[in-house]
Amino acid sequence: MDQLLQFVFSGLTVGAVYALVALGFTLIYNASDVINFAQGEFVMLGGMVTVFAVAAGMPLPLAALVAIAVAVATGLALHRLAIEPARGASAVTLIIVTIGASILIRGLAQMVFDRQFHALPAFTGEEPIRVLGASILPQSLWVLGGAAAIVLALWLFMERTLLGKAVRATAANRLAARLVGIDTTLVLALAFGISGAIGAIAGILITPITLTSFAVGTLLALKGFAAAMLGGMGNPVGAVVGGLALGLLESLAAGFISSTYKDAVAFLVILGVLFVLPQGLFGRRAVERV
Template sequence: MLAEFLQYLFTGITIGATYALVALGFTLIYNASHVINFAQGEFLMIGGMATVSLMGMGLPMPIAIILAVILAGILGVALQRLAIAPARQASVVTLIIITIGASIFIRGVAQLVWGKEYHVMPSFGSDQPVRIGGAVMHSQSIWVLLIASILVVLLVLFFTRTLIGKAILATSMNKDAARLVGIRTQLVLMLAFMLSALIGSMAGIAVAPITFTSYDIGIMLGLKGFVAAAMGGLGSGVGAVVGGITLGIVEAMTAGYISSDYKDAVAFSMILLVLFFMPRGMFGSRVVERV
């Protein structure tokens, strides 16, 4: 009985850690511009696919990972320079729509370059699952959790302790005022896109050994990650992690105790409830817009 519960819990944490890592990527760009970057899932895909294909060329895993992350960073800058910057006068909604277009474009190019097949990435550590109290957990899940927690801490420090982090927050609160005090807002935005691409690709690489990777993996993971981010309160790193793990655990518990047919339905109704009673999410800022 306890073993069963533990198994569902671990399953939930495994799925949830994946969502959490994806959700983190949304936080940065949202903090900088209030834009929800729907191409975030594509950064994940680039991370995973580039690592797999570089490893296929015979590079050792750590080098392949570093190169893949750099590639994603370049892509993030390119996305901001080529797609977002030219539309800088446009409203947030327009920018969000641009990111959707960009995601379709990136996916199309990836499909041409890497084909449509699923690829395997080896686990970072051993392939042996970890056994605790009669339940098992994928050893890669521990890596995912570890990477997610390190990234959260780094993000919190970045936003509260560094000048650049504060500049990003200032830009999101009031672009004109930020510019008046000497912040180069376009540069800040570019930086936000680059960092978010870096985080996204790291997430993609960390989860690839569990989920496999393919040119369209970003659609599903990106969407679930967005849901987790919205639930935790967009813009909050801690919220993204809590939101992701809650979502994962609810899905797993429903599949285990009620029926696998209802797991998505229950998870999504829970999001409705959270957003109904806490419109800014579980950890969203309580700041009221100043008029």
């Protein structure tokens, strides 16, 4: 029982990061039908830039802000330099563009930073908190709390502000969005910028627990993608649920079967979803009259 609870805690922590990556996928997918496989690189940049900024003598909060700014700038540049010039190309072409971009970003990170693994100090101490016989790291609470705060902020933006509604309108019907005067190019740039910020924050929060290196983005992108598929591509609630569920599955598989197969879980989930539930858990089944 204690052990199970322990696996649940660590699963939810990792799952929260997958959920944030999946949210980034969802945002961009909804604005453009593009699946941005460079999403994992934002997470990598968040961790790596923070590590190196701290090493250069910056206080952690400032370093984190710098890292977020770098990721946002990378997201905007990706949109401006790679996606926008290819406008009108098929979604598959654009997806391949994002894969190329992710390889480029990883390569640059390797040159600018290094090939080592790096850690950050935990934000508020390393002393585990005992809960019902299991222990939870204070940093896990930061991850879960941070993820919850991002989800809430994003929800408020989407539901309560006119600009957020314009993003949803663009997702629902791009032609109509352009006809009411929404600059859909700007909306897409915004989606890339926000996705960059969300990814970076996820990377900063998780680095004290899982370490980071220039290469962590690839696997994170795949797992975030699996999470988004599980939840139903394009559905933000699905992204969060899918992320947490994938984290739990992984943690339980690592705990009860073998940690060797931990990374296989995400791929089994992708295959399972494609075979059994192509729409995902929260896929679009909305009834619309036409």
